[in-house]
Amino acid sequence: MDIHVAAGTARAPTAMAAYDAxxxxxxxxxxxxxxxxSVVPADAEVRSVxxxxxxxxxxxxxxxxQAHGTASPADAxxxxxxxAGLGWATGPGPGLFYEADGTDVDSVERTIGEGLATGADLRDWTFDGEEVRLASAATSEDAYTAAVVVAAYGESEPIA
Structure with missing residues (x-):
């Protein structure tokens, strides 16, 4: 199975509209x-796209x-x-995702690293690769601002 990691940012008049955009x-x-x-199946390949x-x-x-953060016009x-940031650690077996959001790129990246390290310590798995994907956007006093990073597992399926 392929897991596609994609990121996006947007502004809109409401928090939900910004998230959707x-x-x-x-x-x-x-x-x-x-x-x-947070678990990556052993047979999955994670691809940043x-x-x-x-x-x-x-x-x-x-x-x-998914990792997502939203800022209101007042927050600006x-x-x-x-x-928003998503990190992953993979190896020959299962892997891990860790998500974080905030207002500072370095802080979000550091939180992801700490989360992955803690998750790895809880498991008797081998990890030989680690990556981080961030989405960052300047806030606005005129609109809500959203940032997302999403790892999508395989193909979609019908709800019913």
């Missing part, structure tokens, strides 16, 4: 996202791990950025 930027806006915790490929018909269910007076 950020998903559109990643080409993942037409699915019903079903979040799972500019935008997710077509993963099936609109309205289908799509299993994901206190913070300059919204950041």
């Amino acid at each position: 950020a998903l559109a930027d990643a080409n993942l806006h037409n699915y019903n996202l079903v979040p799972v915790s 500019e935008r997710a490929p077509d993963l099936g018909p609109a309205g289908n269910r799509l299993t994901v791990v 007076r206190e913070t300059e950025r919204v950041v």
Whole structure:
């Protein structure tokens, strides 16, 4: 199974509209996202992509791990950025995802690294590769700002 990791950012008049537009930027806006915790199946290959490929018909269910952050226009007076990040550690067997969000790129990246290290310590698995994908956008006093990073597991499936 391929797991596609895509990122997006956007601005819109409401928090939900900004989130939806950020998903559109990643080409993942037409699915019903079903979040799972953090484990990468042993047979999966994680691929970072500019935008997710077509993963099936609109309205289908799509299993994901996602990081997302949203800043309101009022937040823009206190913070300059919204950041979402997703990291993963893989090896010859199962792997892990770890997601974080915040207002500082370095802090989000550090949190991801600490989370992956802690998750690895809890398991008797071998990890030989680690990657991080971040999405960051400047906040605006005129609109909500959203950033997302989504790992989409395989193809979408019908809901019913």
